[in-house]
Every structure is written in structure tokens, then in C-alpha cells.
Amino acid sequence: MTQKLTTIKTQIQRAEQEAGRKAGSTTLVAVSKVHNADTIRPVLDAGHKVFGENRVQEAQRKWPALKADYPDVQLHLIGPLQTNKVKDAVALFDVIETLDRPKLAHALARQFTAQGLHRPCFIQVNIGAEPQKSGILPEQLPAFLTLCRDELALPIIGLMCIPPQGQDPRPYFALLQKLATENDLGQLSMGMSADFPVAIAEGATHIRVGTALFGQRPAKT
Numbered sequence: 448m449t450q451k452l453t454t455i456k457t458q459i460q461r462a463e464q465e466a467g468r469k470a471g472s473t474t475l476v477a478v479s480k481v482h483n484a485d486t487i488r489p490v491l492d493a494g495h496k497v498f499g500e501n502r503v504q505e506a507q508r509k510w511p512a513l514k515a516d517y518p519d520v521q522l523h524l525i526g527p528l529q530t531n532k533v534k535d536a537v538a539l540f541d542v543i544e545t546l547d548r549p550k551l552a553h554a555l556a557r558q559f560t561a562q563g564l565h566r567p568c569f570i571q572v573n574i575g576a577e578p579q580k581s582g583i584l585p586e587q588l589p590a591f592l593t594l595c596r597d598e599l600a601l602p603i604i605g606l607m608c609i610p611p612q613g614q615d616p617r618p619y620f621a622l623l624q625k626l627a628t629e630n631d632l633g634q635l636s637m638g639m640s641a642d643f644p645v646a647i648a649e650g651a652t653h654i655r656v657g658t659a660l661f662g663q664r665p666a667k668t
């Protein structure tokens with residue numbers, strides 16, 4: 448596991464260098480979904496601190512104990528968030544990467560106020576405008592940002608996307624980068640095990656890597 452972590456870090460460094468980017472400008476979000484605490488601990492022991500989970504309930508089973516042992520962990524929610532789980536999600540996750548609709552924006556704003564917490568959020572963009580995928584459509588992003596930033600005062604730090612499967616992801620990463628620039632957003636969460644070097648070349652500040660770090664997941668997700 449830690450061998451894989453070292454390999455990925457080297458690949459990140461190389462991609463940053465080739466893109467002429469600053470060393471260390473990419474954050475590796477280690478996607479630990481489906482894997483149990485015994486699998487996650489060695490990565491924590493190796494000093495890695497940023498993790499991603501896609502289900503609130505699964506994370507609630509694993510992470511309170513891990514966070515108690517490793518208090519400076521930063522946990523990212525990278526999966527869909529139902530409004531009835533917002534309270535729990537805000538309590539447990541440090542960063543919400545999947546803000547994808549107005550109803551959720553309102554629910555997050557209410558919980559941030561109720562809990563006195565302001566979790567940084569990424570807006571998930573449906574970058575390929577795929578009907579089955581969640582996310583804000585590129586053309587609806589300015590209006591959604593007005594709602595989030597101006598009306599609800601949410602701490603929006605960037606954009607997140609999952610490009611269409613089986614296509615060259617590069618133009619989609621480039622489009623997300625363009626949208627972020629146009630809308631004054633500095634952070635970009637894009638790129639997974641199969642394509643993170645391309646994402647780094649296109650400006651990713653956060654890459655979400657599961658399989659390359661923890662190995663193949665059982666069929667569940």
C-alpha cells in the first residue's frame with residue numbers, strides 16, 4: 448500500500464513538472480470507499496492525510512474512530528449527498544465536493560449555520576451534459592454560483608467533475624478549468640486512477656485516486 452502511495456506521489460511530481468506547475472500544487476485525495484479501516488491505517492501511518500469517501504453512512508462507520516487517532520485528517524465527500532444526510536455529512540466531512548443542486552445548497556447553508564461550521568465546497572459540474580449524471584450543467588453554472596455565493600454565502604472553493612466514460616477526458620478537464628477561470632474559482636477536483644496525469648496537465652488541484660492506491664474494489668461501487 449505505502450509502496451503504491453510512493454509510486455503515485457512520484458507520478459504526481461512528474462506530471463506537475465511536465466506541466467510546468469509548482470511542485471506540491473496537487474492534492475491527492477485517497478479514495479478509501481469500500482475499504483475497511485485495516486486497509487486505510489497503513490496509508491494514514493505513512494503520513495497521508497486527505498481521504499475521500501462517497502457514502503455518508505459508510506464513512507460514519509469507519510471515520511470517527513480513525514479521525515480520533517489521526518486528528519489532522521481531512522475527509523472529502525465525493526459521492527451524491529441526499530438532503531436528509533446533510534446534517535451528518537456536515538458533522539463528519541471537512542470538504543464537500545458534490546454540491547450539485549439548489550436544494551442541496553439551501554440545506555448545506557442551513558446546516559452550516561446550525562452547526563456553526565463552514566465546510567469548503569466544490570460544485571459538481573455535469574461536464575459532459577450526460578442525462579444520467581448529477582451535477583450542474585456548464586451553462587447553468589453562473590446562475591448557480593450566484594445562488595451559492597451571493598445569496599447563501601457558501602464557501603465555494605472550486606469545481607469538481609467526472610467526465611464521460613470511455614472518452615478522452617482531456618477536453619472535459621480543459622472545459623472545467625475554463626469554467627473555473629471564468630468564475631473566479633481556484634480549485635479543480637478532477638482526475639482518477641486512470642487519468643490523473645492528464646488532469647494535472649489540465650490544472651487539477653485535487654485528484655481523486657482509489658484503485659491505483661488501494662487496489663481493485665469488490666464489485667459493490
Ligand SMILES: *Cc1c(COP(=O)(O)O)cnc(C)c1O
Pocket residue numbers: 478480501525526609639640641655656657658659
Ligand atoms: C470511486 C471514485 C473515484 C476513484 O476512482 P478510481 O478509479 O478507483 O481511482 C474518484 N472519484 C469519484 C467521484 C469516485 O466515486
